[in-house]
Amino acid sequence: MARTKTKIPVTLHKTYNNLGHSKMLLTGQYPSGGWRKHTPFSKLMEQEHTHWESWTERTPAPCEIVLDYDRLYCCYCHKIIEEPTCPRCSRIHDYLEYRKGIRDFAMMQIRKLKKNGYSYRAWFTGSKGYHVHLLFPRLALYPFFERGRKKQEFIKRFHGELNKYSERVMITREGAVHRKTGARKQLVDEVPGTNSIHRL
Ligand SMILES: [Zn+2]
Numbered sequence: 001m002a003r004t005k006t007k008i009p010v011t012l013h014k015t016y017n018n019l020g021h022s023k024m025l026l027t028g029q030y031p032s033g034g035w036r037k038h039t040p041f042s043k044l045m046e047q048e049h050t051h052w053e054s055w056t057e058r059t060p061a062p063c064e065i066v067l068d069y070d071r072l073y074c075c076y077c078h079k080i081i082e083e084p085t086c087p088r089c090s091r092i093h094d095y096l097e098y099r100k101g102i103r104d105f106a107m108m109q110i111r112k113l114k115k116n117g118y119s120y121r122a123w124f125t126g127s128k129g130y131h132v133h134l135l136f137p138r139l140a141l142y143p144f145f146e147r148g149r150k151k152q153e154f155i156k157r158f159h160g161e162l163n164k165y166s167e168r169v170m171i172t173r174e175g176a177v178h179r180k181t182g183a184r185k186q187l188v189d190e191v192p193g194t195n196s197i198h199r200l
Contacts, residue, residue, distance in 0.1 A: 067160035070129025126178030
């Protein structure tokens with residue numbers, strides 16, 4: 001499903017600003033290769049002619065937990081690998097098998113979320129991995145460090161990439177075209193709604 005220029009801010013605004021989030025920063029690359037200055041989402045909303053397609057990355061929201069899956073366990077030595085060649089046992093995984101392994105691992109975690117009654121949106125990132133976004137509106141009310149700790153615990157429980165607990169990392173924006181592959185970040189599964197803080 002193609003996302004129009006007007007749909008992007010509406011989707012982001014409905015999802016995040018309505019949950020009291022005003023701190024999301026966006027950035028993106030200039031055609032020349034340089035990066036745009038990290039700019040608050042609210043500021044881009046105010047501007048009349050924001051070219052939304054060019055703002056392809058965003059920070060995670062305080063009310064949000066991002067589960068990032070773009071790795072898998074080596075089927076020979078069980079080390080986590082981030083490329084087809086295993087750094088521990090040096091075995092080379094067939095590229096399609098490697099991609100399938102990442103997908104299977106993400107889908108396994110997504111099924112676990114669904115079985116446990118969580119609401120989420122699962123996205124193919126446009127690169128090789130998957131992002132699962134979960135909203136916990138009350139999480140935004142927690143102090144910064146406690147919030148980070150709660151996010152880390154949840155991410156560990158579902159085996160996502162730990163650095164995504166940070167609200168300073170950049171992730172591909174929903175509906176954005178991935179700068180390396182040209183593929184769009186698109187929704188693959190969804191259980192609509194938000195989650196109770198008691199589920200953390
Ligand atoms: Zn290995």
